[in-house]
Amino acid sequence: MECTKQLLSADSCKPKPDDESKLGFGQIFCDHMFLMDYDQGAWRDARIMPYGPLSLDPAALVLHYGQEVFEGLKAYRGVDGGVYMFRPQANLERMNRSNRRMCIPELPLEETLEHLFELVKTEHEWIPTLEGTSLYIRPTVIATEACLGVKVSSSYLYYVIMGPVGAYYPEGFNPVKIYVEENYVRAAAGGVGEAKTMGNYAASLLAAEEAHAKGFTQVLWLDACDKKSIEEVGTMNMFFVIDGEVITSPLTGSILPGITRDSVITLCKHWGLNITERKLTIDEVIAAQEAGKLTEAFGTGTAAVISPVGSIHYRGSDITVGDGQTGEISQRLYDGLTGIQLGKLEDPFGWVVKVK
Ligand SMILES: *Cc1c(COP(=O)(O)O)cnc(C)c1O
Numbered sequence: 001m002e003c004t005k006q007l008l009s010a011d012s013c014k015p016k017p018d019d020e021s022k023l024g025f026g027q028i029f030c031d032h033m034f035l036m037d038y039d040q041g042a043w044r045d046a047r048i049m050p051y052g053p054l055s056l057d058p059a060a061l062v063l064h065y066g067q068e069v070f071e072g073l074k075a076y077r078g079v080d081g082g083v084y085m086f087r088p089q090a091n092l093e094r095m096n097r098s099n100r101r102m103c104i105p106e107l108p109l110e111e112t113l114e115h116l117f118e119l120v121k122t123e124h125e126w127i128p129t130l131e132g133t134s135l136y137i138r139p140t141v142i143a144t145e146a147c148l149g150v151k152v153s154s155s156y157l158y159y160v161i162m163g164p165v166g167a168y169y170p171e172g173f174n175p176v177k178i179y180v181e182e183n184y185v186r187a188a189a190g191g192v193g194e195a196k197t198m199g200n201y202a203a204s205l206l207a208a209e210e211a212h213a214k215g216f217t218q219v220l221w222l223d224a225c226d227k228k229s230i231e232e233v234g235t236m237n238m239f240f241v242i243d244g245e246v247i248t249s250p251l252t253g254s255i256l257p258g259i260t261r262d263s264v265i266t267l268c269k270h271w272g273l274n275i276t277e278r279k280l281t282i283d284e285v286i287a288a289q290e291a292g293k294l295t296e297a298f299g300t301g302t303a304a305v306i307s308p309v310g311s312i313h314y315r316g317s318d319i320t321v322g323d324g325q326t327g328e329i330s331q332r333l334y335d336g337l338t339g340i341q342l343g344k345l346e347d348p349f350g351w352v353v354k355v356k
Helices: 061-065 088-101 109-122 198-202 205-213 259-270 282-290 328-341
Strands: 032-039 042-050 068-070 073-077 083-086 134-143 156-165 176-181 218-222 230-233 236-242 245-248 274-277 294-301 305-314 317-320 352-354
Touching (some): 042 109, 083 109, 083 328, 088 109, 109 156, 176 205, 236 282, 245 259, 259 274, 259 294, 282 294, 282 305, 282 317, 294 328, 305 328
Parallel strands (some): 176 218, 176 305, 245 274
Antiparallel strands (some): 032 042, 032 156, 068 134, 073 083, 073 134, 083 352, 218 230, 230 236, 236 245, 236 294
């Protein structure tokens, strides 16, 4: 499918941010976006257009019943000046799995990937160069049919917006304090927790607000049934290191199958670490801490890559993880993954794609 382009003239483009140390996250957008429509059974009209508001019928199904899916990935300026992306195919494959769960027609993988590369190439001057910065890419599909009856939409819009984002850790790693949530649940088995779809995030806002008010950065979700097994954090999968074993929850259906999670598992195996995907209860974490065996905990996700956890708050007490500082494995994984992403380290798994 050809992609048509309607580009702004150079003098109507926005100025690029001049201080790359103050980019923040998700507030600055590139000059152009990609759009493609679905109706009458086919994806059509792939186009790159100036970034701007969408026109939607107020009855569009996405606005009422949340038939939507999104993705999050990054493009980097490599150490050689080239433009690189990290496992973009894995993001599109996950998007299609999310689409299936939300009754949204799948995207043609190869073409959608080509269109993504085309958009990144068009906007390559927006990729920041300061260490730790990148271009964040947000592919999204929304149900556009105007109808107030609950149903599967017959038409959709797939669009991609992008913008430069800052270093997640301007002063290096800062271990976060997380709050173990027992009143609310994020997702139950059989629900939509494993799909990257808007409702999961709306469902988590109140718990996050309450945790912030108590001074915690993130909520740690337990399983919806027994409220014992550790699931994940708001936008990150969780790993614990207990007595030399690196542990993460298996993909039970209520957990988002993170690409960073998968990359961390692969790297740990490659390094010969003892890594297991198994059920881990909050009680086991507490017992391990009391026995002095809980050495590290960290979250994984595209935005932060690795986010060390310094303490976990459960039923009124703070459980300190290790010495409360960034652990050795967390640091090694951060350096390993970002090194591969920027082309500083060898990429034995073929994860990095050179776009330009
Ligand atoms: C996106 C996301 C993650 C992390 O996935 P990555 O592919 O590693 O970025 C983890 N949990 C939730 C709920 C997410 O939405």
